[in-house]
Amino acid sequence: MRTLTVPFEFETPALRQIGLEIARTNGINLAQGLCMLPVPAEVLEGAERALKDGHNRYSLAQGIIELREALAEKLLDYNRITTSPDSILVTPGSTGAFEVICEAFLAPGDEVIGFLPFYPYHRHCLRRRRAVEHYIPLSGSEWRFDIEAVRAAVTPRTKFILLTNPGNPTGKVFSREELEALRTVALENDLLVVTDEVYEYLTYDGRVHTSLASLPDMAKRTITMGSYSKTFAITGWRIGYLVSPPHFSELLRTISDQIFVCPPTPLQHGVAHGIRSLGPSFYTSQCEKYARKRTILCDALVRAGLTPSIPQGAYYVIANTARRFPNMTSEQAVQELLRSANVAGVPASDFLGSEVKGDPQRSTFIRFMFSVEDAVLEQAAANLTSSLG
Numbered sequence: 031m032r033t034l035t036v037p038f039e040f041e042t043p044a045l046r047q048i049g050l051e052i053a054r055t056n057g058i059n060l061a062q063g064l065c066m067l068p069v070p071a072e073v074l075e076g077a078e079r080a081l082k083d084g085h086n087r088y089s090l091a092q093g094i095i096e097l098r099e100a101l102a103e104k105l106l107d108y109n110r111i112t113t114s115p116d117s118i119l120v121t122p123g124s125t126g127a128f129e130v131i132c133e134a135f136l137a138p139g140d141e142v143i144g145f146l147p148f149y150p151y152h153r154h155c156l157r158r159r160r161a162v163e164h165y166i167p168l169s170g171s172e173w174r175f176d177i178e179a180v181r182a183a184v185t186p187r188t189k190f191i192l193l194t195n196p197g198n199p200t201g202k203v204f205s206r207e208e209l210e211a212l213r214t215v216a217l218e219n220d221l222l223v224v225t226d227e228v229y230e231y232l233t234y235d236g237r238v239h240t241s242l243a244s245l246p247d248m249a250k251r252t253i254t255m256g257s258y259s260k261t262f263a264i265t266g267w268r269i270g271y272l273v274s275p276p277h278f279s280e281l282l283r284t285i286s287d288q289i290f291v292c293p294p295t296p297l298q299h300g301v302a303h304g305i306r307s308l309g310p311s312f313y314t315s316q317c318e319k320y321a322r323k324r325t326i327l328c329d330a331l332v333r334a335g336l337t338p339s340i341p342q343g344a345y346y347v348i349a350n351t352a353r354r355f356p357n358m359t360s361e362q363a364v365q366e367l368l369r370s371a372n373v374a375g376v377p378a379s380d381f382l383g384s385e386v387k388g389d390p391q392r393s394t395f396i397r398f399m400f401s402v403e404d405a406v407l408e409q410a411a412a413n414l415t416s417s418l419g
Contacts, residue, residue, distance in 0.1 A: 043150055044361060044380050051365075052374045058410045060327075060398040061374040063198070063346070065263045067401060070312065073262045076303025080296035089295040091287035093120025093271070097302040101256075101271055104305055109230070110244035111254065117279045119286055122293050124228050124257040124270040128155050130286045131224055131253055131272065135189050136161050143183045144192040145175060147199055147348075147381035149226065152192060162187070165383060171339065173202040177211040184215065190222040190253075191215070193242065196229040199348055199381050199397040201341020203237045213245050221251070228257045228270075229344035231313045234321050237342055243273070250275045258301045260345070260401070261316070267297045320345055323400040323407055330411030334371075334418035336396070345401040349375070352394040354418060360394055367396070371417040373410045 045062055052059045085094075092098065098115035105111040105118075121127040128151070136142070138160035144152065146165035156163055164183040166175050180191070191212060195204045216223050223242055230239045243252035257270035270293075274282055324340070327347055331338040335354035338347050351363040358366065360377035368374050375396035382393055400407055 041154075044364070045150075045376050048364060048368075048374050048376065051368055055368060055372065057368050057372045057374045058406060058413065059374055060400070060402070060410055061376045063260070063265070063399050063401065065260050065265050065345075065401040066403060066406070067263045069263050070304055070308060072307040073264065073300045073304035075300075076307075077296050077300025079303075080299030085296050085299055087295060089120075089292045089298060091292055092116075092118070092283045093293065094295065094298045094302065097269075097271075097298045097305075100302045100305040101273070105254075105273060109227075109241040109254070111241055111249060111273060113249075113273050114276075117276050118271055118273050119279070119282050120293050120298060121270045121272060121286060122268040122290050123259055124226055124255045124272075125151050125155075126268070126286070126290055126293070127255040127257075127270050127272040128152060128224070128226070129289065130282050131255075132156065132159050132161070133285050133289070134278070134281055135222070139187060140189045141185055141187045142190055142192055143180060143188060145194070145197075146383065147378070148383075149194050149198045150380050152194070152226070161189075163383070164188075168197075168200060168202060173197065173200045173339075175208070177215065180212065181215050181218075184219045184221065188219070188221060190224050192224050192226075194226040194228075195242070196227075196233060196239070196341075196343030198229065198344055199346050199376070200339070201344045201346055201348070203233050203239065203342040206240050209240055209242050209245060212242065213248055216251060217247060223248070223252045224255065225252060226255045228255070228260055230256065231261050231316060232320055232345060233343040234317065234324065235342065239343070253278070258304070261313075262301065262304055263401075264297075264301070267294065267300070269293055269297055269301045320400070323402075323404070326404070326407050326411055327398060327400045330414045331398070334414040336414075336418070339395075345399055347398045347400065348395045349398060350395050355394075358394075360396055363394070364396055367414075367418075371410075371413040373398075373413050 098118045136159040141162040253274045259265040328338045336349040338349045355363040375398040378393045378395045
């Protein structure tokens with residue numbers, strides 16, 4: 031057989047290796063963002079009805095019209111983005127949405143500006159396209175960026191700015207002021223912006239989510255990605271979407287069709303029914319529930335000597351390990367926590383470029399998630415406190 035060569039090196043995320051360790055030790059999984067909470071009954075009912083009614087074939091490549099109409103209404107009411115169902119593409123999760131975007135716009139050597147720490151699946155996708163990544167550090171307790179650093183990173187080969195809001199792993203919720211600054215850079219340089227807004231409904235302490243595409247002149251140069259995986263606790267369903275300027279819609283739809291054909295048809299019906307059936311009180315109660323879970327985990331981390339960065343949104347907490355484990359890398363600290371407390375998180379190395387991994391000021395953290403039932407979270411908190419406190 032001929033020797034087959036891979037054009038670049040694939041990296042196995044530490045998260046996957048940790049998953050094997052969790053399974054082997056029966057550890058408490060606060061690593062992967064599985065969202066282990068109950069699925070709303072309305073969402074399950076919609077999918078079950080669709081299965082029984084025979085919606086078990088391919089859907090249109092862009093997704094069923096019922097879901098795209100529900101999304102268009104939601105985008106107007108919640109995100110203040112005016113669009114039509116024809117400009118919405120339903121995808122296999124937001125990961126599928128980003129695959130389509132990268133396939134459409136990136137050639138080897140094209141450049142993308144992002145923020146550090148990054149969401150690893152975005153980086154994997156960029157690397158497969160051999161894109162050149164420029165990351166702007168988020169720093170301080172508020173995870174702020176230097177807009178001049180963003181401006182300086184723009185070159186003639188820059189294709190888009192990539193923003194995750196709220197952030198993963200940081201839990202950063204970007205303020206309107208920060209988004210206005212990014213808008214200015216995009217307008218100055220005629221740039222596209224791609225936003226990942228999967229955690230849009232999870233913001234804390236009175237913060238309000240703002241979509242970049244809702245700002246003046248940005249709808250025509252922003253592609254917004256979203257998903258109901260975390261909102262409805264259906265991470266295994268893989269139902270996401272993107273909304274693009276109309277002149278990109280046909281291209282993105284064609285690429286999605288050729289890669290994925292379509293997302294699961296009956297599950298699209300379930301999400302559509304959930305969007306139509308669940309009112310504002312559902313989303314308010316979600317925030318309240320997650321804020322309580324955030325407190326449980328952060329308090330335990332403090333008692334355990336792991337300094338948490340209190341998240342502004344999403345359902346992750348970054349905890350610095352330097353004080354508790356001064357001579358360990360984040361990978362070693364993760365293994366020690368799993369051994370001593372039977373609790374698993376994700377090391378900093380999954381969220382940082384190689385140039386940062388050796389920097390002790392920026393690479394000694396673990397990401398934990400708190401989207402689990404209270405009993406599991408309280409057990410994890412007890413384990414951390416008793417083992418490390």
